[in-house]
Amino acid sequence: MEGRKPGGALRAGEEVILVDPKGEERMMTLSPGKLFGTHKGNILHDDIIGKPDGSRVWTAMGAEYRVFRPTFNQFIMNLKRHAQIIYPKDIGPILLWADVFPGATIVEAGIGWGALAIKLLEAIGPSGRLVSYEVREDFASSGARTVARFLGACPNHEIRVRNIYEGIEDRDVDRVVLDLPEPWHVVPHAALALVPGGILLSYLPSTIQVKQMVDRVEEEGGFTAPEVFEVMHRPWHVKGQSVRPVQWMFSHSAFLIVCRKIS
Numbered sequence: 001m002e003g004r005k006p007g008g009a010l011r012a013g014e015e016v017i018l019v020d021p022k023g024e025e026r027m028m029t030l031s032p033g034k035l036f037g038t039h040k041g042n043i044l045h046d047d048i049i050g051k052p053d054g055s056r057v058w059t060a061m062g063a064e065y066r067v068f069r070p071t072f073n074q075f076i077m078n079l080k081r082h083a084q085i086i087y088p089k090d091i092g093p094i095l096l097w098a099d100v101f102p103g104a105t106i107v108e109a110g111i112g113w114g115a116l117a118i119k120l121l122e123a124i125g126p127s128g129r130l131v132s133y134e135v136r137e138d139f140a141s142s143g144a145r146t147v148a149r150f151l152g153a154c155p156n157h158e159i160r161v162r163n164i165y166e167g168i169e170d171r172d173v174d175r176v177v178l179d180l181p182e183p184w185h186v187v188p189h190a191a192l193a194l195v196p197g198g199i200l201l202s203y204l205p206s207t208i209q210v211k212q213m214v215d216r217v218e219e220e221g222g223f224t225a226p227e228v229f230e231v232m233h234r235p236w237h238v239k240g241q242s243v244r245p246v247q248w249m250f251s252h253s254a255f256l257i258v259c260r261k262i263s
């Protein structure tokens with residue numbers, strides 16, 4: 001895995017985030033000779049290339065913007081995407097509850113837009129291995145593109161265009177992480193693929209799906225009782241005397257269902 005290389009001046013071909021005076025973000029790829037249009041005039045990409053991360057830049061009409069290399073959250077949230085992704089608030093807990101460690105062998109499905117795959121690859125590092133099952137060829141390609149845009153080449157990442165409900169070929173897998181509509185079909189395959197003590201984690205938006213998954217795990221046997229939870233993230237507004245939770249929040253994404261294989 002090449003990995004990210006933050007630091008140094010902003011280079012042509014890199015993605016950057018422009019933050020306007022109101023805090024709104026736009027992501028773009030730096031290309032010599034190009035313009036970034038705003039309603040307060042243009043910014044020349046050439047005025048950004050060579051500047052340090054976090055620099056100030058101005059439009060022709062004098063509006064001030066900040067320019068940054070995107071963090072993972074900024075990159076993912078500003079992607080033009082056609083599949084539902086796992087949001088950053090859930091990716092952190094997934095890495096912890098699946099206990100993803102450097103050198104781990106992980107099977108995930110499906111890759112979708114590749115948000116989770118990026119963080120799994122960073123967490124396992126170059127000595128680990130990630131296999132992403134994806135049933136749709138278009139998502140397999142877009143997931144691969146997103147991963148490459150953020151991390152560069154990842155020789156330890158294999159994308160298999162296959163239906164994971166039909167089986168997992170690998171053995172001695174440390175973790176199986178599923179973001180699929182019907183993960184219960186994968187339970188017997190995960191039981192064969194996982195090492196003893198290995199973790200099966202699923203991510204499901206509805207309670208009906210959660211119940212079906214928990215029932216299937218219990219029916220299969222050979223797993224610990226599933227732990228089920230959701231993650232709340234409540235942003236706050238802090239300005240002058242106004243110190244309170246924001247009025248609108250993203251209230252639900254999905255539940256995490258986690259269990260371990262027993263020998």
Ligand SMILES: C[S@@+](CC[C@H](N)C(=O)[O-])C[C@H]1O[C@@H](n2cnc3c(N)ncnc32)[C@H](O)[C@@H]1O
Nearest residue numbers: 086110112113114115116134135139163164179
């Ligand atoms: C919600 S998206 C995954 C998003 C991804 N976790 C991310 O963070 O960007 C679900 C993906 O699972 C894929 N999928 C659905 N059923 C599948 C199956 N049986 N085998 C493999 N992939 C499947 C879909 O094509 C879709 O790309």
